[in-house]
Amino acid sequence: MSAPQAAPGERLETLLRWLAADLGASPGPCPSNAVIAERVGLASYNQATNLLTRAQNAGLIAFETARQHQQRVVRVLPAGLDMVRRRTAPPPPPAPRFADWLATARPGDRYTYFTGHLAEARGLPLQKRGVEMRLALAQAAAADKAASDGLVLLTTQRLPDGQCAYLAIRRRRGA
Known part of the structure; x- marks a missing residue:
């Protein structure tokens, strides 16, 4: 069963929040496009690829290759972490x-x-x-x-x- 479709403006933020929560600023294994599509609420693997490319082109994430397994590795860059922190700042206390x-x-x-x-x-x-x-x-x-x-x-x-x-x-x- 697939996740409900997320609004286009929320997909990049959802991806960054998820990666930042799992990895922080450390490099880690990049999830498969199928997993990304499911977690972020995308309809296809191609949309997951496009979303990753968009995040990379915006300077929010970077890819590396792990030499021992030739596995794709992703790292959330400082700009991506800053975006997540701004969006997830706790609301101000009640007045x-x-x-x-x-x-x-x-x-x-x-x-x-x-x-x-x-x-x-x-x-x-x-x-x-x-x-x-x-x-x-x-x-x-x-x-x-x-x-x-x-x-x-x-x-x-x-x-x-x-x-x-x-x-x-x-x-x-x-x-």
């Missing part, structure tokens, strides 16, 4: 500051949960989001959830420097 405020806020209390341009920040690629930005976006996600639960009203206020302050205003309980 404790917003949660703490929400637990003690009275109706009408205001909390600035984000300053800047939220739509632009949400559109940034993951690799361009630093820890501080990820935490700020977690605050915004917590505020969105509280608004959808009817606990707060969300609004914005234009600041003199052109930025926006995103505010959560505590609603009355049961309102």
Whole structure:
């Protein structure tokens, strides 16, 4: 039974995550195209060959030949390991500051949960989001959830420097 088809953008990442988990930065035996097709969710061996070639051409993996067995050996290069680390970074912790405020806020209390341009920040690629930005976006996600639960009203206020302050205003309980 074959694995479900993966989306094209996910196949290379899936291959790299798998190889990096098995090998790290050390060279090791390259799995057969049949095994790669099964593990990554490809329909054919040719697609596995094409995927390996794409990863090699992008400088993410390198092939060597083991002299004793003439077996194909693969090594995940630093760029491939970096790609895996960026994609598998743990999500930021839940927004404790917003949660703490929400637990003690009275109706009408205001909390600035984000300053800047939220739509632009949400559109940034993951690799361009630093820890501080990820935490700020977690605050915004917590505020969105509280608004959808009817606990707060969300609004914005234009600041003199052109930025926006995103505010959560505590609603009355049961309102």
